Amino acid sequence: MDANLTRRQVGTVTVLDITGRVTLGEGSALIREEIKQLAVSGFKNVVVNLGGITYIDSSGIGELVSGVTTMGHAGGSLRLLKPGQRVKDLLKMTRLDTVFQAFEEEGEAVRSFS
């Protein structure tokens, strides 16, 4: 399934719902462009919802890491929602679990910014 990304606003928090395969040339480019756009447009609080992804490769994880940096430089923050066991395992193996704040419930993720 091709990657798809939709953006919605929950109060001051922007939620990016990503579905499908997040791989090189597909979902990873979508994430990069969207986060860059959010950062330059002044959005500060971003939640990336990974609940609908079916697979993510190094380029996809790499874009999430870059996203944390991009938002950090713009004075904002990027957090993960429903990363799933496979993503959690990857984050743990690569020691990125300390870089990302991750949540299982959207309400909890949104409230974490207040």
Added chain:
Amino acid sequence: MSKAPADLLRRIAQLEERRGLLIVFEGPDGSGKTTQRKLLKSWLKGEGHEVVTTKWSSSDLIKPLIKARKQVRSLNATEFSLMHACDFRHRLETEVLPALCAGKTVIADRYFFTALARDVTRGSDLNWVMNLYSPIFWPDAVFYFQVSPETSGKRIAAERKPSYYESGQDITHLADAHDSYREFIGAVLGQYRGLASIFDFVTVDAEQSIYDQHQFIRSLFKKSARKKWTEYNVAAIADWLNNRPEMRIE
């Protein structure tokens, strides 16, 4: 990591005191890694370091098997991953760790990042490949030689025809090795880009002159902080010590 027994942590801390540094050179073929590896090695020797080099797919135990299977083009993507992971583990346990513990500097010409980039491009699952290399033995620094697919392709074409697997013909199914290489390396570089973020590579602009690259590497080598084994590499060293009783107590 905090669950590791105190005697294991003490032993690792002992090894840490006198160990050498593990420096990794990563990047596609034609990025100039080998040239820079040789330059760094001779500079380090001049500075009084004892230096050991380890190259990708060079284990005396596994390399002949990989070579034979490559010659007859009989490796599928899974076997390709597994055999290279065996080769890596064998070198890590018999070359890299003993050298580091003896206080030598080890320069790895490619590390498991090569497998992550190539194997995932070949269609292997990222989690599965990561697990082949777990527990990860973290190097102190990774220099990533970044070039465009065009430059990599041109440099390779000027020297030789890339081999069947090197050019990714097993997955592109293109008849021309150079065409296949260009297509394959573009995807591999995309994976490297992600890995550079994930593993915090130091990126070297491999389109620069050889001299400039070498000066850049030297200056960063001087500044590079070592990754504390007691923080990063407890699980990997515990595995290794389990198979080497003579190394456990000092």
